Amino acid sequence: MSHAKSHPHHVAIIMDGNGRWAQMRGRPRLFGHTAGARRVKDIVRACPDLGVKYLTIFAFSTENWKRTQTEVAGLMRLFKRYIRREAKALFEENVRVRFIGDRVRLEPSLVELMDGLELMTAGNTGTNLTIALNYGGRDEVTRAARRLAHDVAMGKLDPRAITDDTFPRYLDTYVLPDPDLVIRTSGEARISNFLLWQSAYAEYEFIDTLWPDFTEAEFAKVIGRFGQRERRFGAVTA
Ligand code: IPE
Ligand code: IPE
Ligand code: MG
DSSP states (O other): OTTTTTOOSSEEEEOOOOOOHHHHTOOHHHHHHHHHHHHHHHHHHHHHHHHHOOOEEEETTTTGGOOOOOOOOHHHHHHHHHHHHHHHHHHHTTTTTEEEOOOSSHHHHHHHHHHHHHHHTTTSSOOOEEEEEEOOOOHHHHHHHHHHHHHHHTTTTGGOOOTTTTTTGGGGTTSSSOSEEEEEOOOOOTOOOOSSSTTTEEEEOOOOGGGGGOOHHHHHHHHHHHHTTOOOOOOOOO
């Protein structure tokens, strides 16, 4: 059986290496983040041709608050600017945008822009772009457990009826399929708290390119390699 034609339906990307990219140029880390934000556009645009229906990108983790106040504030400004500048183009390109992560700790002015973009693109039927912002896999599972426990306490859910189909309905990603392929740029081979539950059977690609240097051509190459993989899901191939 040939797997050459299969392509990932849902690709998730850990966009890493912006800081090092800037450092190599003797520039502040935010310069790298700005360059990184520009790459997102091309990667989103490449999805329809590659057969990628869902793209999820890791923009800011629950651990990234540990960075300097300058970097965190710069990133928050960048997210706001990105939404303001790209909203129209995303809408016109039929992209449906969603955000995952805990919004409670984000500035109200940013949350307002996020809600607005979700609402504006809610009717779009093209690429499903999900942006993980203040996202952490453990935090997401914890928040899900809290809501599930609440439903049990309210008598809305019978604990004996909880299966591994029930639980994901409480995750931020409840409307998304699981990722088939997770890509991390910058050479680090770790998942840094990204989509812990959802990636149970994802294929991983760790590539050396720093995120601001990641091109559509390389994206297409990585997608092509996915087609050569044999996914067994615990079974034995005949
Ligand atoms: C990824 O790039 C972007 C964010 C985490 C916001 P980094 O900022 O982690 O870049 P490096 O890993 O320091 O090079
Ligand atoms: C993961 O990258 C988070 C994002 C890409 C947004 P980090 O650079 O924060 O992860 P670590 O610190 O190298 O694990
Ligand atoms: Mg990093």
